[in-house]
Amino acid sequence: MGRRSDHSRDELREMIVHEGHRQMSEVGFAKFSAREVAKAIGYSIGTLYNVFGSYDQLILAINGRTLDLWLVDLEVRLVGQSEARLHAAVGAYFDFALRHRNAWTALYDFRLPASEVMPPEYQRKVTAITDVVVREIAAALPDRQKDKAPALARSLLATVHGHCYFELNGTFALLGEEHPLAAALARVDDALAQYR
Structure with missing residues (x-):
């Protein structure tokens, strides 16, 4: 494929992440192919590596898109919730994972090499979701x-992640657990009861 220069670097980045996220959502991490992303947008594989620097950085950008969507989804689910906000957050966790199974599991299937440091922007995205959970737990705890x-x-x-992951991969079905979300909520309530 010949070289193209139809788009700016920022435009290319957005095109690649958009298409990469679409494909990750469709096929999952194990079957994901950067070459297929390049093909779909009409650029060479070299262009992807020129924009992102490496395959790992490309995957982080795609997973970062998933984190952005997840944060928005979580906050939207909490809007207008005055009671049981933590239960709503746990429900949102399960719901997002079920609706975005492949993209969600890619967050956990991918690992940076031990020699590489997590980019600060990606870490901020992870922290933003954790901060929502900390906020909701703090609101459910007594002042002291x-x-x-x-x-x-x-x-x-x-705890919630384990319950959710076991539901997605079929482990809970094998164990006879018919209501993984209810079980996760019960464990959350048990843990909070110790602080009241």
Whole structure:
């Protein structure tokens, strides 16, 4: 394929991330192909690496798009919720993962090499979602316990994530758990009860 220069670097970046996210959502991380993204937008694979620097940085940009969508989805679900906000947040976690199964699992299937540092912009996206959870947990705790919210948020995120992942990959069906979301909510309530 010949070289093209029809778009600015910013336009190319957006085209690549858009198409990459579309394909990641369709085929998942294991079957994702940067070459197929390049082909779909009419550019060479070299253009993708020229814009992002590496395959890893391309995947981080695509996963960053998923994080952006997830944060918006989470905040929208919480708008107007006056009661049971934490339950609404857990429900949003499950719902987003189920609706965006391939893109969501790509967040966890991809690992940067140990020698590379997570880019600050990507870390901010992860932190933005965690901050919502910390905020909602702090709101559910008594004043004297609010300082426990960050540590509790990490633990509860792991609990909810595990329940959600087991639902998606069929493990809960094998174990006979018919209501993974209800089970996750019960574990969240159990944990919060210890602080009241």
